Amino acid sequence: MKLSDWISLICLLIALVILWRFRQIVLLLFAAVVIAIALNSLVRYLMNRLGVSRSQAVGLTAGIVLLGLGLFTVLVLPLFINQFEQLLLLIPQGFNRLRTWGIDTLNSPPQWLPDQFTSAEIPQFSDLIQQFVNLGTEVFGNFFSFFSGSLTILLQILLLLVITMMLLSNPLAYRRLLLRLFPSWYRRRADEILTKCETALMSWLGGVSMSSLFVATVSFLGLLALRVPFPFANAVLAGVFNFIPNIGPTLSAVFPIIVALSQSFGSAIAVIVLYVLIQNLESYWFSPMMMQQQVSLLPAATLTGQIFFATFLGPVGLILALPLTVVCKTWIEEAWIIDVLEKGKPEANLPPLTPPMPPEDSGEAPDQAQPIADKADTP
Secondary structure (H helix, E strand, C coil), rough: CCCCHHHHHHHHHHHHHHHHHHHHHHHHHHHHHHHHHHHHHHHHHHHHHCCCCHHHHHHHHHHHHHHHHHHHHHHHHHHHHHHHHHHHHHHHHHHHHHHHHHHHHCCCCCCCHHHHHHHHCCCCCCHHHHHHHHHHHHHHHHHHHHHCCCHHHHHHHHHHHHHHHHHHHCCHHHHHHHHHHHHHHHHHHHHEEEEEEHHHHHHHHHHHHEEEEEEEHHHHHHHCCCCCCCCHHHHHHHHHCCCCHHHHHHHHHHHHHHHHHHCCCHHHHHHHCCCCHHHHHHHHHHHHCCCCCCCCCCHHHHHHHHHHHHHHHHHHHHHCCHHHHHHHHHHHHHHHHHHHHCCCCCCCCCCCCCCCCCCCCCCCCCHCCHEEEHHCCCC
């Protein structure tokens, strides 16, 4: 390696160390970029539709966002807080019913249960609850410590809004500043990759928003039909947790199941069946029909990205895991696979997704068939 290559490598390592030290700020900047990209589509629409300048379109967009937040605060938030507080009060009743059912089962086990299960020493229910609490404290300890200070949250939200408005006011200048970090010979290609990242993020954001609205609506109607208490709060939780794939839908089902346990076990089983049906409808019917342009990510890649970003970046990394995975996927495909490995030839030398079909039997004798070598030489 030349001296310039070594210097470039050392500068890259120093930059990665600095980014790691300030990773929380980098995540905040990334969240501001995602929000700015979403709002920028509305700004462009207002500029093209109303024929106004960009500053006026940004002001109209800010007014629309503030109006939406105000309506949400006045109409939706009080009802959600009220129902969520009452929902938390019902959780101990659900655990008590589960505890009572466990004690009754141990005292009079069913006849079909094998003898080795009834004679074996079964841990006390209180010990299991204590182990569950310790596990939950260990897993979510960083989460609660991160959100413990209300002043810190307020300052972070304020900083996020300010950075978003700054990016939205003149995105081209910030984009050019980012492109200057790349070598001059690669800036045009980097600009193309950034455009593809923006398209992928918009596709993901639109798709997951429609999916969350669908999940929240169907959850509300289903819980209302099952007469489960506080359907609105549970539906809002289902829609919000839907932004976190794989883990989110499972977490959203915990609260309604526990609340249904306070009524009866049949109601809890009905809620489980309802949420399984909702997730299957969303995965196999709604998403293919309504989100055909959504960025495609393999399930294993999505789960790996969640585990990776949650492990190294904490709770905020888990929340932003999917957009981070989308951006990383785009850059790896374009900058590494296409530009380096395939030299600008995508899908080169890749095997087909389905194995080739065997040739049909033509009915000719084997000695009359043309050899493969002769076929290859035939023009």
